[in-house]
Amino acid sequence: MAKGSDDKKASGSTPSVFISYASLDSAIAETTCEALEKAGVRCWIAPRDVTPGAFYGDEIVHAIDAAKAIVLILSQNAATSPHVLREVERAASKRHAVISLRIDKSPLPAGLEYFLNTSQWLDASSGDTVRALPKLVSAAQVAIGAPPVTPTGVPTAHAPAPAVFARSPKRTALVVASVVSLALVAFAADRLWVSSHRAAATPATTPVASAPPVQVTVIPAIPEKSVAVLPFVDMSEKKDQEYFSDGLSEELIDRLAHSPDLKVIARTSSFQFKGSKDDVRTIGQKLGVANVLEGSVRTSGKTLRVTAQLINASDGSHRWSETYDREIGDVFKVQDSIAEAVVTALKAAIAVSTSSAPYRPKSTDAYNAYLRGIYFQGRNTKQDSERALTSFAEAISLDPRYADAWVKTAAVHNQRGLNSWIPPIEAFTEARKAIDHA
Numbered sequence: 280m281a282k283g284s285d286d287k288k289a290s291g292s293t294p295s296v297f298i299s300y301a302s303l304d305s306a307i308a309e310t311t312c313e314a315l316e317k318a319g320v321r322c323w324i325a326p327r328d329v330t331p332g333a334f335y336g337d338e339i340v341h342a343i344d345a346a347k348a349i350v351l352i353l354s355q356n357a358a359t360s361p362h363v364l365r366e367v368e369r370a371a372s373k374r375h376a377v378i379s380l381r382i383d384k385s386p387l388p389a390g391l392e393y394f395l396n397t398s399q400w401l402d403a404s405s406g407d408t409v410r411a412l413p414k415l416v417s418a419a420q421v422a423i424g425a426p427p428v429t430p431t432g433v434p435t436a437h438a439p440a441p442a443v444f445a446r447s448p449k450r451t452a453l454v455v456a457s458v459v460s461l462a463l464v465a466f467a468a469d470r471l472w473v474s475s476h477r478a479a480a481t482p483a484t485t486p487v488a489s490a491p492p493v494q495v496t497v498i499p500a501i502p503e504k505s506v507a508v509l510p511f512v513d514m515s516e517k518k519d520q521e522y523f524s525d526g527l528s529e530e531l532i533d534r535l536a537h538s539p540d541l542k543v544i545a546r547t548s549s550f551q552f553k554g555s556k557d558d559v560r561t562i563g564q565k566l567g568v569a570n571v572l573e574g575s576v577r578t579s580g581k582t583l584r585v586t587a588q589l590i591n592a593s594d595g596s597h598r599w600s601e602t603y604d605r606e607i608g609d610v611f612k613v614q615d616s617i618a619e620a621v622v623t624a625l626k627a628a629i630a631v632s633t634s635s636a637p638y639r640p641k642s643t644d645a646y647n648a649y650l651r652g653i654y655f656q657g658r659n660t661k662q663d664s665e666r667a668l669t670s671f672a673e674a675i676s677l678d679p680r681y682a683d684a685w686v687k688t689a690a691v692h693n694q695r696g697l698n699s700w701i702p703p704i705e706a707f708t709e710a711r712k713a714i715d716h717a
Contacts, residue, residue: 292321293321293345293346294321294322294323294328294342294345294346295320295321295322295346295347295348295419295423296315296320296321296322296323296346296347296348296349296350296419296423297322297323297324297342297343297346297348297349297350297366297370297375298311298312298322298323298324298349298350298352299349299350299351299352299357299363299366299367299370300351300352300357300363301352301354301356301357301359301360301362301363302356303354303356304352304354304356304357304382307352307380307382307408308324308352309324310408310409310412311350311352311380311408311412311415312324314412314415314416315350315415315416315419318416318420320416320419320420320423322350323342323345323346325338325339328342339366340369343366343369343370343373343375344369344373346370346375347375347376347422347423347424348375348376348377348378348419348422348423349366349367349370349375349376349377349378350378350379350380350415350419351363351367351377351378351379351380351395352380352382353379353380353381353382353387353395354381354382354383354385355383355385358385358386358387358388359388364388367395376422377395378401378415378418378419378422379395379400379401380401380403380408380411380415381400381401381402381403381404382403382404382406382408383404384404386544386545386547386548386566386567387545387547387548388545389532389536389543389545401414401415401418501563501567501568501569502542502569503569503625504540504541504542504569504625504626504627505541505542505543505544505567505568505569505570506535506541506542506543506544506568506569506570506571506572506589506621506625507543507544507548507549507562507563507566507568507570507571507572508528508531508532508535508543508544508549508572508573509528509549509552509553509562509571509572509573510524510525510528510549510550510552510553511524511525511527511528511573511574511575511576511585511587512524512573512574512575512576513575513576514575514576514577514584515576515577515578515579516577516579520576520577520578521654522650522651522653522654522655523576523578523647523650524575524576525550525650525653525654525657526649526650526653526654527576527585527610527614527650528546528549528550529546529653530614531572531614531617531618532544532545532546532549534614534615534618535572535618535621535622538622538627539627540622540627541622541625541627542568544566544567544568548566549566558595559571559573559590559592559595560592560593560594560595562592563592563593564592568592569591569592569593570589570590570591570592570598570625571589571590571592572587572588572589572590572617572621573587573588573590574586574587574588574617578607581606581607581608582604582605582606582607583603583604583605583606583607583609583610583613584602584603584604584605585602585603585605585613585617586600586601586602586603587600587601587602587603587617587620588600588601589620589621589624589625598624598625599620599621599624601616601617601620603616603617607643608643610643610646611639640674640677640678640681641678642677642678644677645673645674645675645677645678645681645684646674648670648671648673648674648677648684649670649671649674649681649683649684649687651666651667651670652666652667652668652669652670652671652674652684652687652691653667653687654667655667655670656687656690656691656694659694659698661695661698661700664691664694664695664698664700667687667691668688668691668692671684671685671687671688671691672688675688682717685713685714685716685717686713686714686717688709688713689709689710689711689713689714689717690710692706692707692709692710692713693706693710696710
């Protein structure tokens with residue numbers, strides 16, 4: 280249990296930080312809580328701060344609402360916990376800053392990835408959590424508007440890198456992140472049910488009756504109805520359609536994620552294998568899926584050729600393959616055809632379309648510009664961020680009702696503010712305008 284609870288309760292002050300974690304990560308959560316409270320940042324952490332006899336759920340909701348920021352212990356355990364997802368969703372809806380301490384490299388489910396798209400991340404996946412704590416404390420102090428205080432008792436065997444959060448302009452950038460995060464919540468809320476059917480298996484440990492005690496990790500079985508969509512390859516003659524092939528892959532991920540029976544790996548995980556020389560069986564093992572969807576895109580003028588193949592990751596055999604020769608204006612129909620063929624091959628079921636389905640632009644040129652914007656945004660340089668804004672502006676000029684383009688515009692302004700490419704107050708103002716349009 281984290282220390283300092285008696286002092287906190289005696290003071291009667293409201294905790295500024297809510298700590299969200301999966302029960303299997305309680306040791307790290309308590310260490311984090313202790314470091315924050317030694318630095319003067321009051322925390323709320325369960326079960327320590329749950330009032331005896333009170334309803335657990337009500338206590339958590341009230342604590343999140345009253346806090347100014349949430350610190351998330353991000354791990355495979357957290358990624359498969361519906362409780363953690365609900366806590367992050369609640370914090371985002373209240374526009375609280377989310378500071379994630381990532382303690383492993385496990386892929387994130389789509390729902391959680393949406394919420395954390397613009398949050399602050401600290402990487403402790405190498406196992407050295409202690410070294411990341413000073414930065415986490417600094418980030419929390421900025422997020423809640425507290426004066427920076429060097430945490431007492433936090434080991435600093437190696438001098439940490441200068442905390443970029445300590446400058447006051449960064450506080451505005453954090454607010455921008457919260458605004459954009461809220462907008463993404465609004466547009467992604469109808470898809471969050473996807474996370475409820477993600478594989479909930481958590482590695483369990485079984486003690487072996489021998490001395491000294493050892494632990495045996497039980498590896499969860501890979502579900503047969505699981506798939507990773509790899510980035511489609513640009514096969515165009517000029518090799519200038521990478522943005523289009525990447526965009527098509529992302530749209531397929533989103534389309535497949537609407538199948539209630541299908542586990543779909545998030546973009547951040549599957550795209551790490553872009554250009555990889557690993558074979559499909561190796562990729563399937565690393566991502567924990569039974570199937571891999573890969574393909575290629577070739578465009579020439581107004582014509583489009585898409586080749587897609589679904590491969591059994593266990594032996595590399597083909598489950599399904601198809602080539603589509605279409606007019607480029609039929610790209611949405613091609614996406615739907617591929618998605619339906621994949622779920623049919625896996626005997627899953629695409630969710631019935633509803634009024635909350637993603638808006639599709641009437642103009643193919645608008646969609647093309649939108650995909651270019653996503654591509655440039657992902658390159659994460661100042662010059663490419665300007666190109667991304669230009670591309671999204673083009674998409675919006677062609678289709679002013681293109682809400683996704685407005686949201687991405689806000690995200691790029693946020694990105695520019697966080698990287699100090701423009702003054703944070705300017706980033707906030709422009710992001711707020713884009714969100715209002717969306």
